[in-house]
Amino acid sequence: MSGPQQVNLTDLDLAQLADVRKQLDEELTHLTSSFQQLKAVQAKFRNCIECVRELKGGQSKPVLVPLTNSLYVPGKITDAESVIVDVGTGYYVKKTLPQATAHYNAKITYLNTNISALEEAIAKKQENMDPSST
Amino acid sequence: MSLQTKLQNVTQEFQKLQADMAKAVEARERLGTQLSENELVKTEFEKLEPLNDVYKLIGPVLVKQDQAEAKTNVNTRLDFIKGEIKRVEAQIKDIETKSELKKAEYIAAQTAFEQQQSQQVSP
Numbered sequence: 001m002s003g004p005q006q007v008n009l010t011d012l013d014l015a016q017l018a019d020v021r022k023q024l025d026e027e028l029t030h031l032t033s034s035f036q037q038l039k040a041v042q043a044k045f046r047n048c049i050e051c052v053r054e055l056k057g058g059q060s061k062p063v064l065v066p067l068t069n070s071l072y073v074p075g076k077i078t079d080a081e082s083v084i085v086d087v088g089t090g091y092y093v094k095k096t097l098p099q100a101t102a103h104y105n106a107k108i109t110y111l112n113t114n115i116s117a118l119e120e121a122i123a124k125k126q127e128n129m130d131p132s133s134t
Numbered sequence: 135m136s137l138q139t140k141l142q143n144v145t146q147e148f149q150k151l152q153a154d155m156a157k158a159v160e161a162r163e164r165l166g167t168q169l170s171e172n173e174l175v176k177t178e179f180e181k182l183e184p185l186n187d188v189y190k191l192i193g194p195v196l197v198k199q200d201q202a203e204a205k206t207n208v209n210t211r212l213d214f215i216k217g218e219i220k221r222v223e224a225q226i227k228d229i230e231t232k233s234e235l236k237k238a239e240y241i242a243a244q245t246a247f248e249q250q251q252s253q254q255v256s257p
Contacts (some may be wrong), residue, residue, distance in 0.1 A: 091204060093188055096185075103178075
């Protein structure tokens with residue numbers, strides 16, 4: 001299979017142009033959806049950091065633990081210094097509060113690199129779609 | 135075997151190769167995801183201090199694991215995935231070669247068939 005060729009858009013006939021536009025549209029939709037997914041995951045991690053912050057200084061604080069959607073039992077926090085964090089593939093690690101915060105911050109930074117790469121790709125595709133808008 | 139039947143057979147075989155290729159590529163992608171996830175866990179484990187307990191999710195239960203055992207498990211899994219990736223990549227290469235040969239066969243069969251058609255029309 002030959003590599004990507006540079007085709008002048010003015011050389012293509014109407015049917016081919018429509019095809020190219022459709023393909024660009026699909027790619028744009030796919031990239032945008034991936035972008036939104038990454039942003040959602042980032043928001044979840046930020047939420048985790050917020051929860052960890054709230055836990056601080058909560059030793060022996062009374063809590064309500066949900067058994068079902070409408071059934072709670074009272075309990076007490078026995079260990080407000082550590083949390084158990086999901087690290088992937090079914091493994092969970094007990095970390096101290098600062099370790100957990102650092103872990104989530106690292107994940108957020110890692111996602112940021114992917115997100116900026118996606119943003120660049122999306123901007124380029126949009127430019128291809130509609131060069132008059134630049 | 136008539137040329138038409140031969141053409142149909144070659145087309146079918148080619149399509150089957152395409153389907154096999156799609157499956158193999160999907161498997162390679164899945165393995166790639168598993169590989170990165172396990173490498174993430176491995177880096178995480180390397181940062182572990184003795185006070186960090188490791189738990190494994192078995193059903194709805196978190197079961198405490200021995201740190202050394204968990205590390206060994208992840209490494210074994212990583213090696214297994216790498217082996218699988220090599221195997222699937224070899225499979226993909228193999229299907230690619232067969233595909234190219236089948237394509238050449240198809241073009242030859244089609245040309246022969248078209249020639250026969252034109253000879254029948256204008257003897």
